Amino acid sequence: MLDATSSYNPMDLRIPVDDRTGQHIVAETARRSENRYGNRPTMKDVAARAGVGLKTVSRVVNSEPGVTPDTERRVQEAIEALGFRRNDSARVLRKGRTASIGLVLEDLADPFYGPLSRAVEEVARAHGALLINGSSAEDPDREQELVLALCARRVDGLVVIPAGDDHRYLEPEMKAGVATVFVDRPAGRIDADVVLSDSFGGARDGVAHLIAHGHRRIGFIGDMPRIHTAAERLRGYRAAMEDAGIPVEDAWMSLGVTDPQRVRKAAEDMLSGPSPVTAVFAGNNRVTVTVVRVIAECGRPVALVGFDDIELADLLEPGVTVVAQDAAALGRTAAERLFRQLDGNLIAPERIELPTRLITRGSGELPPSS
Amino acid sequence: MLDATSSYNPMDLRIPVDDRTGQHIVAETARRSENRYGNRPTMKDVAARAGVGLKTVSRVVNSEPGVTPDTERRVQEAIEALGFRRNDSARVLRKGRTASIGLVLEDLADPFYGPLSRAVEEVARAHGALLINGSSAEDPDREQELVLALCARRVDGLVVIPAGDDHRYLEPEMKAGVATVFVDRPAGRIDADVVLSDSFGGARDGVAHLIAHGHRRIGFIGDMPRIHTAAERLRGYRAAMEDAGIPVEDAWMSLGVTDPQRVRKAAEDMLSGPSPVTAVFAGNNRVTVTVVRVIAECGRPVALVGFDDIELADLLEPGVTVVAQDAAALGRTAAERLFRQLDGNLIAPERIELPTRLITRGSGELPPSS
DNA sequence: CCCGCATCTGACAACGTTGTCCAGGCTCTA
DNA sequence: TAGAGCCTGGACAACGTTGTCAGATGCGGG
Numbered sequence: 001m002l003d004a005t006s007s008y009n010p011m012d013l014r015i016p017v018d019d020r021t022g023q024h025i026v027a028e029t030a031r032r033s034e035n036r037y038g039n040r041p042t043m044k045d046v047a048a049r050a051g052v053g054l055k056t057v058s059r060v061v062n063s064e065p066g067v068t069p070d071t072e073r074r075v076q077e078a079i080e081a082l083g084f085r086r087n088d089s090a091r092v093l094r095k096g097r098t099a100s101i102g103l104v105l106e107d108l109a110d111p112f113y114g115p116l117s118r119a120v121e122e123v124a125r126a127h128g129a130l131l132i133n134g135s136s137a138e139d140p141d142r143e144q145e146l147v148l149a150l151c152a153r154r155v156d157g158l159v160v161i162p163a164g165d166d167h168r169y170l171e172p173e174m175k176a177g178v179a180t181v182f183v184d185r186p187a188g189r190i191d192a193d194v195v196l197s198d199s200f201g202g203a204r205d206g207v208a209h210l211i212a213h214g215h216r217r218i219g220f221i222g223d224m225p226r227i228h229t230a231a232e233r234l235r236g237y238r239a240a241m242e243d244a245g246i247p248v249e250d251a252w253m254s255l256g257v258t259d260p261q262r263v264r265k266a267a268e269d270m271l272s273g274p275s276p277v278t279a280v281f282a283g284n285n286r287v288t289v290t291v292v293r294v295i296a297e298c299g300r301p302v303a304l305v306g307f308d309d310i311e312l313a314d315l316l317e318p319g320v321t322v323v324a325q326d327a328a329a330l331g332r333t334a335a336e337r338l339f340r341q342l343d344g345n346l347i348a349p350e351r352i353e354l355p356t357r358l359i360t361r362g363s364g365e366l367p368p369s370s
Numbered sequence: 371m372l373d374a375t376s377s378y379n380p381m382d383l384r385i386p387v388d389d390r391t392g393q394h395i396v397a398e399t400a401r402r403s404e405n406r407y408g409n410r411p412t413m414k415d416v417a418a419r420a421g422v423g424l425k426t427v428s429r430v431v432n433s434e435p436g437v438t439p440d441t442e443r444r445v446q447e448a449i450e451a452l453g454f455r456r457n458d459s460a461r462v463l464r465k466g467r468t469a470s471i472g473l474v475l476e477d478l479a480d481p482f483y484g485p486l487s488r489a490v491e492e493v494a495r496a497h498g499a500l501l502i503n504g505s506s507a508e509d510p511d512r513e514q515e516l517v518l519a520l521c522a523r524r525v526d527g528l529v530v531i532p533a534g535d536d537h538r539y540l541e542p543e544m545k546a547g548v549a550t551v552f553v554d555r556p557a558g559r560i561d562a563d564v565v566l567s568d569s570f571g572g573a574r575d576g577v578a579h580l581i582a583h584g585h586r587r588i589g590f591i592g593d594m595p596r597i598h599t600a601a602e603r604l605r606g607y608r609a610a611m612e613d614a615g616i617p618v619e620d621a622w623m624s625l626g627v628t629d630p631q632r633v634r635k636a637a638e639d640m641l642s643g644p645s646p647v648t649a650v651f652a653g654n655n656r657v658t659v660t661v662v663r664v665i666a667e668c669g670r671p672v673a674l675v676g677f678d679d680i681e682l683a684d685l686l687e688p689g690v691t692v693v694a695q696d697a698a699a700l701g702r703t704a705a706e707r708l709f710r711q712l713d714g715n716l717i718a719p720e721r722i723e724l725p726t727r728l729i730t731r732g733s734g735e736l737p738p739s740s
Numbered sequence: 741c742c743c744g745c746a747t748c749t750g751a752c753a754a755c756g757t758t759g760t761c762c763a764g765g766c767t768c769t770a
Numbered sequence: 771t772a773g774a775g776c777c778t779g780g781a782c783a784a785c786g787t788t789g790t791c792a793g794a795t796g797c798g799g800g
Contacts, residue, residue, distance in 0.1 A: 040546045042786055053750035058788060066748055083542030088522040089468065090786035093459050093755050100502070100523075109488040109698075111481050111681070118479040121505060130519060132470070132502045135491060149500065152458040153470075172453035176410045292685055311481070312682045315662055328479075412756055423780035428758060436778060460756035463785050742800090749794075759784085766777075 041082040050078035061086055092154070101157040101179075101338065102150035103133040104143060112285060112308060112327050113161075116183070119331030120159055127339050129156065140164025151178055157338045159183055159331075165226065167192070179341035183334040185228040186351070193341070195334040195352045197325035199229045199307070202356030203236025204243075206305040206323040207281050209358060211244045214368050215279040215303060217252065219270040221263060221291065222283030224256040233283050233307055252277055260290050267294040271302060278368035279303035285310050292320060303366040305358075314361050321364025324357045411452040420448035431456055462524070471549075471708065472520035473503040474513060475531040482655060482678060482697050483531075486553070489701030490529055497709050499526065510534025521548055527708045529553055529701075535596065537562070549711035553704040555598040556721070563711070565704040565722045567695035569599045569677070572726030573606025574613075576675040576693040577651050579728060581614045584738050585649040585673055587622065589640040591633060591661065592653030594626040603653050603677055622647055630660050637664040641672060648738035649673035655680050662690060673736040679729065689731025699724055 043057045050057065052071060059067050060075040067075075078084070092098045103120050105113045121131045132150060136143035143163040147170065150158060157179035160167075165188035174180050174192065181193040210218050220237045223230035234255065241248050251273070254266035267290065270277045280295070280302060282288040288306030295302045306313075309324035333352060340347065358364075413427045420427065422441060429437050430445040437445075448454070462468045473490050475483045491501045502520060506513035513533040517540065520528060527549035530537075535558035544550050544562065551563040580588050590607045593600035604625065611618050621643070624636035637660065640647045650665070650672060652658040658676030665672045676683075679694035703722060710717065728734075 044786080047750090054786095055750055055752095055788080056748085059749090062788085068748065071748080083546070085518070085522055085543070087463075087524060087786055088519075089459060089462050089524050090755090091788075093457075093463050093757090093786080094788045096755080098459065107488065108478075108491065109485040111484065114481065114484040115479040118477065118505060121478065121503075125504075130502055130504065130523070132500055133491075134495075134500065135488060148455070149458075152455055153500070154457060154459050173455070176453070289682065292682070296685060310682065312659065312662070312680065312686065315666060315686055316682065317687055414756080417780095424756095425758080425781080426779060429779090432758085438778070441779080457756055460785090461758075463756080463787085464758045466785080744799090745797090747794100747796080749792105751790105751792090753788100753790085755787085755789105757785085760782085761780100762782105763780085764778090766775100768773105768775085770771100770773090 040087070041084045042087070043084070045082055046075065046078045046084050049082060050074045097156055098154050099128055100130045100132055100153070100155050101159065101335075102147070102153075102155040103131055103159045104136055104146050104150070105133065105161040106138050106163060107135050108133065109135075110285075111311065114327075116161075116327040116331035119328040120335040123332055123335035123339065127342075136161075136163040138163045140166075144169055148173075157181070157342055159334050159338060160187075161185060162187060162228075164188060165228075179338050181334045181338045181341070183330055191349050193334075193337050193349050193352075195330055195337065196354065197229070197330060198353045198356055199232035200236040200239070202323040202325065202358075203233035203281065203283075203307060204240045205236075205356070205358055206307065206321075206364070207237050207240035208243070209321070209360075209364055210279045210281065210303055210305055211240060211246070213279075213303065213365055216244075216246050216368075217249075217275060217277045217279070218246075219252045219254075219267075219277035219280040220283065221254040221257070221266055221270075221280065221287050223258055223287075230255075230283060237281055258286070260286070263287055263290045264294055267291050268298075271295075271298050277302075279305075279364075279366075282306040284308050288320065288322070292316065301366050301369045303364055303368070305364040309359065313359075316363075318363045318366065319361025321358070321360045321362065324359050326354060326357075329354055410457070411454045412457070413454070415452055416445065416448045416454050419452060420444045467526055468524050469498055470500040470502055470523070470525050471527040471529065471705075472517070472523075472525040473501055473529045474506055474516050474520070475503065476508050476533060477505050478503065479505075480655075481681065484697075486531075486697040486701035489698040490705040493702055493705035493709065497712075506531075506533040508533050510536075514539055517543075527551070527712055529704050529708060530557075531555060532557060532598075534558060535598075549708050551704045551708045551711070553700055561719050563704075563707050563719050563722075565700055565707065566724065567599070567700065568723045568726050569602035570606040570609070572693040572695065572728075573603035573651065573653075573677060574610045575606075575726070575728055576677065576691075576734070577607050577610035578613070579691070579730075579734055580649045580651065580673055580675055581610060581616070583649075583673065583735055586614075586616050586738075587619075587645060587647045587649070588616075589622045589624070589637075589647035589650040590653065591624045591627070591636055591640075591650065591657050593628055593657075600625075600653055607651055628656070630656070633657055633660045634664055637661050638668075641665075641668050647672075649675075649734075649736075652676040654678050658690065658692070662686065671736050671739045673734055673738070675728075675734040677726075683729075684731050686733075688733045688736065691728070691730050691732065691734025694727045694729050696724060696727075 043054055047054045047057045052075060056067060057075055060072050101124050103117060117133060124131045134146040136146060140163050151173045160182050161184045162182055167187045167190045170180060170190060183195045186194045207218060222234050225231045225234060257263055257266050280291055282291045285308035288310055291304060295304060306320055306322045309322045313320040313322060413424055417424045417427045422445060426437060427445055430442050471494055473487060487503060494501045504516040506516060510533050521543045530552050531554045532552055537557045537560045540550060541560060553565045556564045577588060592604050595601045595604060627633055627636050650661055652661045655678035658680055661674060665674060674690060676690055676692045679692045683690040683692060
């Protein structure tokens with residue numbers, strides 16, 4: 001985390017205190033207060049300028065009925081002249097709804113989450129809500145910190161891609177009316193809506209695809225099994241192998257290795273040795289990219305199927321066969337579910353699983369080479 | 371835009387009115403009011419339960435000094451028991467700062483903006499602020515709508531990737547103290563901080579690179595010239611050609627074509643005909659991807675340099691030579707600049723230009739083939 | 741000419757928090 | 771033991787908006 005050495009720290013919990021006397025530095029506080037919003041005009045100012053009452057300004061601003069055209073014009077002019085803009089912060093306090101929803105995901109820079117986030121945003125926009133998002137960096141503590149910060153802001157709803165596996169901390173929030181939908185991975189120890197891709201089925205089909213093309217020694221490189229999707233994909237791999245009656249050897253599997261250097265090492269190990277694998281199933285987009293590199297360097301053809309689509313996969317030689325999940329559909333589905341909750345349709349929590357799609361491009365159809 | 375048929379519409383400007391009588395539906399309103407935050411406990415409730423004053427609770431919640439350990443314990447217990455969480459909405463209203471900044475970009479799903487957004491988020495986080503972001507979809511009206519909505523929320527600052535070319539509408543906001551930094555493209559008709567990549571220099575160098583490898587008939591495919599970066603890259607192209615004393619033919623240039631189908635057509639046109647180009651400079655990542663496809667299909671080697679790096683560019687055959695800009699650095703620089711403004715360092719608006727980097731991978735070093 | 745009604749307007753409280761300020765109780769010293 | 775000074779706690783106003791409700795205004799009809 002970056003270090004903030006600046007004086008801007010609005011959520012700072014301390015109040016200014018003089019080191020020697022322990023007295024609150026009143027002058028300092030006053031100066032800050034004075035600058036609040038740089039002295040933005042309020043409805044009161046507009047009312048004074050237009051020579052009308054406060055509530056009349058409110059009426060005009062909100063296009064409520066019951067204002068004569070003439071009064072309205074005067075108010076509009078005052079608004080223009082002063083550059084007034086309604087303070088939604090205050091509005092929110094009064095009305096109870098913030099018209100904003102929170103999205104907590106793993107890393108916005110990951111190409112998988114960009115479209116997902118965008119899809120959530122579009123749905124939110126259609127409902128007149130803004131989107132606040134934060135990245136958990138796959139850290140459960142940071143996830144919780146973010147989620148609770150969003151709850152303190154009184155977001156109307158939350159879309160969470162869980163990093164942790166215990167979300168009981170959300171119970172009081174959900175009880176208090178914060179609509180919540182989990183995406184991509186299920187919630188831990190709490191009953192809530194979940195929207196998932198069919199990781200198990202996708203992986204099983206992908207591995208079965210390799211088996212159908214004659215492979216028996218198939219490697220699996222996946223993320224930490226504590227991540228639900230990773231565990232499911234591993235389960236899918238095992239299921240496909242078992243269905244085909246192929247006993248899996250430990251040397252064929254790499255679990256929980258994420259950093260590219262070590263994924264590379266794991267892939268190299270599988271491809272060398274006395275009985276190397278002839279095909280690899282890559283558990284996510286980052287792994288796939290690394291494995292593509294390793295295979296390109298290793299000289300002989302190795303079949304590959306990856307989970308998650310990657311850009312330009314079709315332009316590589318051979319094209320990369322993938323089990324694609326629809327990130328945008330995940331986001332859209334989750335957000336729609338969220339707003340259905342907010343509409344007050346009291347619905348029992350549900351688990352929605354979206355299908356994956358096998359896209360054959362060449363790499364998954366290579367025959368075993370040794 | 372999606373259609374919102376639901377009843378959740380918190381920013382709806384109307385108040386509930388009975389169709390026949392024209393009377394406000396008071397009961398309905400009351401019911402909603404009652405449910406405000408699902409009846410969340412407030413400090414008052416905590417105070418009552420702990421048997422202390424309101425301000426004492428505030429002190430505990432904010433870790434302010436002046437509370438005896440015993441009192442503090444009682445308050446903490448009450449907080450636990452009630453599941454109290456401070457309402458930052460109200461806090462914000464009182465304190466004047468919202469500890470949130472807005473980011474308006476073109477499309478979060480674009481792989482270029484993911485890392486940029488993430489970088490802004492990290493800086494914001496280091497300063498204790500949350501990030502609200504929105505996509506303008508390259509529509510100036512939507513940009514303005516978003517920006518003003520964010521201002522109404524009283525975000526402390528704004529990072530804007532402009533879609534429009536007139537930002538005078540931001541003048542009152544900036545005057546009122548909303549820190550503002552433009553990124554990727556300069557602001558229109560307003561004096562403000564801008565953080566840019568050196569599009570002109572990058573394009574010029576990229577094209578000069580092609581010229582240095584013997585090309586003279588070099589195509590340019592770029593975005594609409596009303597987009598500043600597109601215009602600058604075009605200018606860079608022209609400058610490089612002029613420096614080399616090569617007169618540019620109109621048939622070599624495609625401007626303002628963005629949708630993949632038509633980019634494809636433009637590329638195909640350049641590569642056929644009586645005197646086809648031997649090299650192409652692609653004005654952005656989306657164009658580059660399409661051009662790579664066209665070149666792959668066309669059968670003969672065509673040199674290519676693209677603006678913006680793309681994932682897997684090194685794995686293609688040949689690797690794609692690009693002029694890379696550092697999206698994360700853009701975001702980080704802009705956000706840091708923003709918080710410097712918020713620190714109250716009154717600094718004159720500045721234009722910061724970050725260098726680009728030419729990454730040679732093969733496609734830009736191909737000799738002319740005809 | 742005045743009353744009743746409809747329409748328009750504004751005073752006021754409330755939302756949940758924090759800053760200010762004062763009261764009361766305690767300790768310490770003369 | 772009284773007075774000064776410190777520490778803790780609480781009453782109250784304010785932030786900017788919206789909901790409520792009552793008052794003002796105007797108009798038409800009796």
